Amino acid sequence: MSRTILEARNVTKRFGGLVAVSDVSFDVTEHEVMGIIGPNGSGKSTMINMISGSFAPSSGSIRLRGAELAGKPAHKVARLGVGRTFQLVRLLPELSVIENVMAGAAFGHRRRWGHEAEHFARSLLERLGLGQATGMPVSALTYIDTKRVELARALAGDPKVLLLDEWLAGLNPTELSTGIALIRSLREEGRTIILVEHVMDAIRSLCDRCVVMSSGAKIAEGTPAEVLSDREVIRAYLGDGDA
Numbered sequence: 001m002s003r004t005i006l007e008a009r010n011v012t013k014r015f016g017g018l019v020a021v022s023d024v025s026f027d028v029t030e031h032e033v034m035g036i037i038g039p040n041g042s043g044k045s046t047m048i049n050m051i052s053g054s055f056a057p058s059s060g061s062i063r064l065r066g067a068e069l070a071g072k073p074a075h076k077v078a079r080l081g082v083g084r085t086f087q088l089v090r091l092l093p094e095l096s097v098i099e100n101v102m103a104g105a106a107f108g109h110r111r112r113w114g115h116e117a118e119h120f121a122r123s124l125l126e127r128l129g130l131g132q133a134t135g136m137p138v139s140a141l142t143y144i145d146t147k148r149v150e151l152a153r154a155l156a157g158d159p160k161v162l163l164l165d166e167w168l169a170g171l172n173p174t175e176l177s178t179g180i181a182l183i184r185s186l187r188e189e190g191r192t193i194i195l196v197e198h199v200m201d202a203i204r205s206l207c208d209r210c211v212v213m214s215s216g217a218k219i220a221e222g223t224p225a226e227v228l229s230d231r232e233v234i235r236a237y238l239g240d241g242d243a
């Protein structure tokens with residue numbers, strides 16, 4: 001039976017006078033891939049940042065299997081089981097590829113150290129196609145490879161919920177199909193994933209459900225086919241004249 005793993009209730013985030021996220025609620029079921037989509041500036045990254053503990057909500061609740069995440073710092077949220085990648089890749093530039101991934105193993109949900117961390121990091125890097133690059137400095141990597149390392153680092157903590165913030169952004173068409181196949185393989189192994197994405201092909205082919213945001217509010221929720229044919233969603237993306 002499917003169970004709710006993450007529950008967002010009436011979540012609001014204000015930056016001074018600006019309401020970036022306004023009273024948003026949704027549930028994420030175990031093993032599902034849920035997309036958060038919406039036009040630029042609609043509050044998607046802010047929502048992800050609140051789930052991962054980068055920002056505290058101004059009000060509302062975010063629970064992971066019943067445990068309150070709202071207001072907890074990012075390292076505690078990671079320990080409780082939320083792993084993430086960032087819209088702008090954040091790696092430790094002084095460290096090698098494998099050291100970056102081992103850092104994720106040390107600070108994630110299931111802590112691994114020393115040989116165990118190294119072994120696990122190596123197996124993840126091989127799986128993500130970076131088996132030959134483990135000792136390289138991250139500064140020598142191509143853009144897609146830095147994204148792979150960041151994904152490996154997030155997976156190294158064995159997260160219960162993986163947040164991908166525009167992980168596919170900036171990839172060329174070949175890299176994009178590799179990237180989509182990679183996320184699909186994570187989905188097939190039963191991971192729970194929340195992804196913020198602008199690439200509609202990826203949304204259609206990867207997501208079980210989507211939440212659509214516009215100006216901070218949730219305006220629709222459903223399968224990709226349902227929400228992408230919703231008049232209000234089309235209006236939010238294209239403007240009044242086109243809906």
Ligand SMILES: Nc1ncnc2c1ncn2[C@@H]1O[C@H](COP(=O)(O)OP(=O)(O)OP(=O)(O)O)[C@@H](O)[C@H]1O
Pocket residue numbers: 015018019020038039040041042043044045046047
């Ligand atoms: N740290 C911050 N301080 C002040 N305002 C912020 C901050 N972060 C986001 N905002 C504002 O909150 C609103 C929502 O931004 P957010 O980045 O969450 O949108 P988004 O849907 O992720 O956009 P995009 O698709 O362009 O990444 C925007 O108006 C943005 O300028």
